[in-house]
Amino acid sequence: MTRRDASERRRAEAHGLAAETWAAWALRLKAHAILERRFRCPAGEIDLIARRGRTLVFVEVKARATPEAALDAVTARSRARILAAADVWVARHPRWADCDRRFDVVLVVPGRWPIHRRDAFRGDDLDLPFAARR
Amino acid sequence: MVARVTTVAFQGIEAVPVDVQVQITAGNPVFAVVGLPDKTVGESRERIRAALFAAGLALPQRRITVNLAPADLPKEGSHYDLPIALAILAAIGAMPGDQLLDYVALGELSLDGTIAAVAGVLPAAVAAAALDKGLICPADSGSEAAWASPDLAIVAGRSLVQLANHFKGTQVVARPTPKIREAVAGLPDLRDVKGQETAKRALEIAAAGGHHLLMVGPPGSGKSMLAARLPSILPPLEPRELLEVSMIASIAGELADGKLSDRRPFRSPHHSASMAALVGGGLRARPGEVSLAHNGVLFLDELPEFVPQVLDSLRQPLESGEVVIARANHRVSYPARIQLIAAMNPCRCGHAGTPGFVCRRGRRCADEYQARLSGPLLDRIDLRIEVAAVSAQDLILPPPTEGSAEVAARVARARLVQRRRFAALGLDGVRTNADMPAALVEEVARPDAAGADLLAAAATAMRLSARAYHRVLKVARTLADLDDRPTVGRIHLAEALGARGADPLSQAA
Numbered sequence: 001m002t003r004r005d006a007s008e009r010r011r012a013e014a015h016g017l018a019a020e021t022w023a024a025w026a027l028r029l030k031a032h033a034i035l036e037r038r039f040r041c042p043a044g045e046i047d048l049i050a051r052r053g054r055t056l057v058f059v060e061v062k063a064r065a066t067p068e069a070a071l072d073a074v075t076a077r078s079r080a081r082i083l084a085a086a087d088v089w090v091a092r093h094p095r096w097a098d099c100d101r102r103f104d105v106v107l108v109v110p111g112r113w114p115i116h117r118r119d120a121f122r123g124d125d126l127d128l129p130f131a132a133r134r
Numbered sequence: 135m136v137a138r139v140t141t142v143a144f145q146g147i148e149a150v151p152v153d154v155q156v157q158i159t160a161g162n163p164v165f166a167v168v169g170l171p172d173k174t175v176g177e178s179r180e181r182i183r184a185a186l187f188a189a190g191l192a193l194p195q196r197r198i199t200v201n202l203a204p205a206d207l208p209k210e211g212s213h214y215d216l217p218i219a220l221a222i223l224a225a226i227g228a229m230p231g232d233q234l235l236d237y238v239a240l241g242e243l244s245l246d247g248t249i250a251a252v253a254g255v256l257p258a259a260v261a262a263a264a265l266d267k268g269l270i271c272p273a274d275s276g277s278e279a280a281w282a283s284p285d286l287a288i289v290a291g292r293s294l295v296q297l298a299n300h301f302k303g304t305q306v307v308a309r310p311t312p313k314i315r316e317a318v319a320g321l322p323d324l325r326d327v328k329g330q331e332t333a334k335r336a337l338e339i340a341a342a343g344g345h346h347l348l349m350v351g352p353p354g355s356g357k358s359m360l361a362a363r364l365p366s367i368l369p370p371l372e373p374r375e376l377l378e379v380s381m382i383a384s385i386a387g388e389l390a391d392g393k394l395s396d397r398r399p400f401r402s403p404h405h406s407a408s409m410a411a412l413v414g415g416g417l418r419a420r421p422g423e424v425s426l427a428h429n430g431v432l433f434l435d436e437l438p439e440f441v442p443q444v445l446d447s448l449r450q451p452l453e454s455g456e457v458v459i460a461r462a463n464h465r466v467s468y469p470a471r472i473q474l475i476a477a478m479n480p481c482r483c484g485h486a487g488t489p490g491f492v493c494r495r496g497r498r499c500a501d502e503y504q505a506r507l508s509g510p511l512l513d514r515i516d517l518r519i520e521v522a523a524v525s526a527q528d529l530i531l532p533p534p535t536e537g538s539a540e541v542a543a544r545v546a547r548a549r550l551v552q553r554r555r556f557a558a559l560g561l562d563g564v565r566t567n568a569d570m571p572a573a574l575v576e577e578v579a580r581p582d583a584a585g586a587d588l589l590a591a592a593a594t595a596m597r598l599s600a601r602a603y604h605r606v607l608k609v610a611r612t613l614a615d616l617d618d619r620p621t622v623g624r625i626h627l628a629e630a631l632g633a634r635g636a637d638p639l640s641q642a643a
Contacts, residue, residue, distance in 0.1 A: 055195065087162060098160045099160070100163075100194065100196055101160075101161070101162055101163060101195055102195045103163070119195070123162045123164030123165075123197075124164050124166065124179065
């Protein structure tokens, strides 16, 4: 990865925040209640945590120039961190402990409506052979 | 809640019940299989996920734990897909779990949700009948399962959806019917062999008593031709033998279309065969040729060309009638009661002993070639005959009047005499003279006075080993049975001694 200076990083951050806002609205229109944005803990971060009925939805938002590039950006490492962070979040909110848990990815691409990938990954996808991981 | 489905693990031809337990709990969606699954079983997760998707269902977004109990028994093979999928369906309420408790399930899933045939359905069906349960198996294996018991409830489904509908009661899957492979017409007939009357007689004796036979002769003398005609004079399998043979074939995945055949197996492995191929073994301790030839014939052509260690590994199964394969995590035994038919040339150039022929390397040619066979193995072969080259005069002769059908009738009669005798003695496992225990030989095959004199003289002159002594008596008993005589006479002993030969190899050379 190339080194980025402070101003560049700030711009990327702002870009990411705007993408999350778009993604949150896209989810609200699909009857998801947003419970938390930008959850951070030592185990990892989650961009959006939503609930739809009895299902908790943990969302990773990626903003890139193309959908393929955005999907590529969700690496095995980041998926593992999201899964770990989800456990932490549920432990802190025992009210939702008995819900189903779904892990989605929302791809935000310039010039089109955010693309919502439901059930994008699961816990056991991680033990694929190393070459298949990204 | 834990959903359960019973399936089986295979140990030899035994099917051991295995309990598939599925628990679905709150948590990150993970699909974990525990209970010593090997790679094929672990991969079943991907097939199950795809098959459920094809059936219009998705795995629940929760933690799914699958346990295969007993957890310390290694689980191998692809047949765990179906029981795991059924247990998951029961756990999410898509199938009535209480009904599934009455069944043993096995089958492999394809990505499109169809159920693919697996090996070992017949032993699984027998185990299910013993557990007093029904069987859920692939449609293609249904007719194989139907052989186990007429009262066994069998659901042989094509796909997961069909099974789900069957248990919901919206679609009925009919019980499959047992199928038998039609007797193959046009087996090679003994009538095709011209001349070679001695060899034909030896083949008949071998067939009648289940004796091992070694044929030594130059190339082109018809050894392989004679061996290929042995199945045509052997009696068909009895029902119990048929089941044993089919169980082994089922484990090895060799039952085509789930049809059983009452023909005795005839296996002729190539001489490049490894030890694992011949006696069984490999990663999954699979049955080898010697087990696949159980209750039938193992034909080893070009005997000295086999690796000597491989041949000597046959000594134990020839004696005990079973193969025990011991591995780090397995100890598997397969039945292997075979009739060994072997053929060989007397020397490397192939013509030693033929009148008017001298090996270029002299006696060494035959000696070195024959030294590749160990004495203990040869000692176990009752009949060792020389098959001389066929002369042109023999070929001009009209075809012999006697064909396989006539010989088969005599063989069947002699086998009936033997079966009656051993049944009367209360010996359950013994069916032929070759199988009879040594202790019984003295009693059953006691020669008359003239015969006893001849045997005593021959035993000293030919320096017979204890085993050889008993084997001569067994062959003499078979000869008496072919003649339908209650006692073994001098003539029978003389022929038995002649058929054994002093040392067939030195004689041939």
